[in-house]
Amino acid sequence: MALLPDASRLKSIGILGLPIMGGMLSQSVLNLVDAAMVGSLGSQALAGVGLGSYANFMAVALVMGLGAGVQAMVARRKGEGSTDLIAGPLNEGLLIALLIALPLTLLCWTQAGNIIHLLADDPAVIGIGASYFQWRTLAIVAVGFNFAFRGYWNGIHRSGMYLQILIVMHLANVFISYGLIFGRFGMPELGAEGSGLGTAIAMLFGAALYFLVTWHAGREHGFLRARPRWKGISAMLRLATPNSLQQFFFASGITMLFWIIAQIGTDELAVAHVLINLALFLILPGVGLGMAATTLVSHSLGARKPDDAYRWGWDVVRVAIVSLFLMGIPFWLAPHLVLSIFTQDPQLIALGEWPLRITGIGMSLDATALVLTQALLGAGASRTVMSVNLGSQWLLFLPCAYVIGPLLGGGLLAVWLLQTLYRCMTSIIFAIMWRRRGWVNIRV
16 A cells, blocks of 8 residues: 555645644644743743643533534535535534533633642642633633634635634734733733733634634525524534533543643643643644545545545545654654753753653554544544543543552653553554444434
């Protein structure tokens, strides 16, 4: 078998996947820029923002599944040729996002201090993390909207629009966050929590851009023209809820991992925040390619071409393995130089060098899971995906990480190595599932 698919299929993957990958990379770069800015304030600020950001990840995960749900249903409608119904899933996704986000925002804003206190003992870290988390929760509704819009634009094979809006949103985020952290451009100096407020403002700005663009370009597909139907809402909930729950428990698992690392030490917690953001630099483009697989697989199934859908899954996996290997080279070749961008503390750099090497080498092994997770979601196998991901994370990885790390004194390196091994295992499981083709007959 060739290393990459043939030219025509590679072109199709590139046309659809490169804009999504670019958008994901822009998100990764944004996270890294925020980490670099906050890292200059010290390890406690870095640790506090890390805790606040992953607590926020838990909250927004409950609406993130709408992106995959909208994308799969939009792509299926497009494959069926139902032009005037294509935006119906978007209308239903926006309504669901609003109904979930409003009470969730109120809960998280009022309980931010108690939530962060469960994750750390250092009072300074708790104070920074709680303030950061509060500001981020103001944008939960915007995150839900943005994921729904992203699903629509990716589903109609116009992922470039999603990329353009995302880049504008992230540039605004860098500008506003920098001003609020350091008191530049006439803005108040808020320190680490300014990063949270800046990100919330940028997310709300991005949602407004999506509404304006889709209002002009998506009306012919039924955007905001037809009332959401209970049948469509029910179908969206069936497809999106397992994915949202999977995202929630995955985010909870990441937050639990932070708690485990906090039991090892504050320095380990600070460098773990940098390491996870660097890992996301590879993970998010992999997920972006997986989202391209979602559209390609859903479209093929809608056109009643299951063999083509099966082939698309493997083709995108091969592209992802090569891409993530090339992108990960600096991580295992020059980890010291990469980490020095975010901190000049020799102790933090020493703690992070080998875990970063493991990340760079292991991410290409994780490519299969990243892509086939999204491909299976596109085929409608959301419950199965949730079961595999949550079972491997919560029943295997996290208990073993707690035993190996804090209890047995294995430290950050042992926990990071274990995490790579568990992700390799999920890649093998998803490869077997895809090969068996049990997903072909699922209706969405």
